[in-house]
Every structure is written in C-alpha cells, then in structure tokens.
Amino acid sequence: MDHSGPPNLTIGILAKRTGCKVETIRYYEKIGVLPAPGRSSGGQRRYEPGHLKRLNFVRRARDLGFTLADVRSLLGFVDDQDRSRTEIQAIGARHLENVRARLSDLRAMERVLDDMVVRCQCGGVPDCPIIDALFDDDSMEDHSQ
Amino acid sequence: MDHSGPPNLTIGILAKRTGCKVETIRYYEKIGVLPAPGRSSGGQRRYEPGHLKRLNFVRRARDLGFTLADVRSLLGFVDDQDRSRTEIQAIGARHLENVRARLSDLRAMERVLDDMVVRCQCGGVPDCPIIDALFDDDSMEDHSQ
DNA sequence: TATAGGACCTGTAGTGACTATAGGTTCAAG
C-alpha cells in the first residue's frame, strides 16, 4: 500500500522521457555531465527526478547547439549559484553569434546549391553545372561572411 | 634558361593555394580522395597542376557542406564520365534538402537564443531566463520541423 | 518456482573530418 517509494527510474525510462539514447546517458555520466545515480541490489542504475530534470536541461541545451563544454559551464552556474550571472549571458550571446555565422554560411550554401541543382539539366559530366561550379573559381570565393 | 620544367608544387605551396592545411592534404591522400603524387629524390611530395585542380574541387565541395563520401561520388563522376549524370543531380538535390533542414533548425535556434539573450537582465541564477528556458518544458518542444 | 527474454551492465572500438604531436629527414638560402 506504500506507493510513495522511489519512482524506480531505470535508464530505459529516463531515455524514453528525455529522448536521449541509453548509451548517451551512460556517456554523460562518464564525462561528468550527469551525476552517477544509485544502483539496485543487482547493480543497475536507479535515477531520481533530479536526474530527469538535469538531463532534460542537457538535452535541450544540446538541441540549441551548445557544446558540452558550454553545458558544463551552464550547469556550473546552476550548481554554484554565486557565480556571475553576466557570464551566463556571455555564453548565450557568444553562442548566438556562432549560430548566426553558421546560418549565413548555410544560406550561401543554399543559394549556390539551389542554383546548381536547378541549372543541372546537363547531358553529361563535361557540361554539368554542378561539377563545373565546383571546379571553377568564381562561385564560392567567400561565402563565409 | 629552361623554366618550362615541373612547377615544383610542394605540399606547402598546394596548401597555400587551396586554403587546406598540409595535414589535411596528407589525410586526403591517405583516404584516397587525392591521388598520391610523385616524390622528390629525398622522398618529399611533388604535385602537378591536376592535383591543385582536384584539391580545389574537394575543398569547395566540403565548403558547400558535402561529406567526403559525397565528394568521393562526385569525383567518381569526374573520373568515370560514363556514369549516369542524373546521379549527380540526385546528390546535389539530396544535399540541398539537408542544408535546408539544417537551416530551419538553426533559424529556430536563433529565435530561441535571441529571445533568451535579450530577455536576460537577470539578477541571479534562480531568475535567469536562459537557465529557465533550458529547464522548462515549453520553449523548444519541436523546433525541428 | 522455473524460465524466457527483454533490459541492463562494462569495456572497447568505431564514426567523420580532421588536428596535433613527437621525433626524425630534406631542402635551399646564405
């Protein structure tokens, strides 16, 4: 009748709830991003709600393209609330810049690729605009920036 | 007075001309993307203009985000001109789709990050919108799409 | 209670596309 006991969060359930793979969870534990949980008598991992919350944080940050190093920093702020909060903004802003740089690269790629694919009604390699675009010097000289 | 001899393209010059690092060029040779050049009497690589052209192709394709596997395929078309040219377009089109998917992911990231950073005038971790956004469930539920 | 089979365990190796390092050799200018 006592169902207030431990929620018996196995690694598989945690995986399902967070969208992480089981191996990834073990990997996060190994590299110290997720604290080691308790174990069952047979040695299997048994998690608590805090783990779920933290893993969701990690997954979400990763989805946003933060590196694991960034994630570690961000978790540092969570774990040690006394650290400067402006650093949090700095990480966010720095990452936003990264994302915007990648965006502009990708937009340039899209433009060139679209051009290539649309123009490609080629009758063979010697006249293929895709191949040509890659061999010739003009098309991509500085898409970065 | 004979300056029609071999252009003495060393690996360093090739690197400078293509924007590749020396190590990357040796790596491309090892994995078979760039053919092994001749050697000097002392065993150093001496390239010919064809290598420069091919390496430029590889670098440009990589810049456009093609994988090395794609590059290998594309070079296959160059090396064996009898293969179906529709495959070239297929590779281009498939890659364009990839690029567009990455673009839409990045745009979603940008939106969320910008939001986070702009709103972050936080006075500490407990109220930091960046940290909150990562802990709470709502903000990012499906940016992929 | 026995058993089947899914979930779990550890440890290691592989992925992609390089990059870095160590420890040595060659080349070309002065």
Next chain:
DNA sequence: CTTGAACCTATAGTCACTACAGGTCCTATA
C-alpha cells in the same frame, strides 16, 4: 657547409556520440 624552415611518418587526440561483444539482472508468465 651550416642553419633552419619545410617536409616526412606514425600515432594519438578531438567532439559527441554510437555500436558492439559478451555477459548479468529483472520480471512477467506458465
């Protein structure tokens, strides 16, 4: 002939996982 930059090979490291091998545990059903 010497100096030092550029080259050589081979190996290990990077990031963020992913996959595999070879085993153990847990639990639902017969």
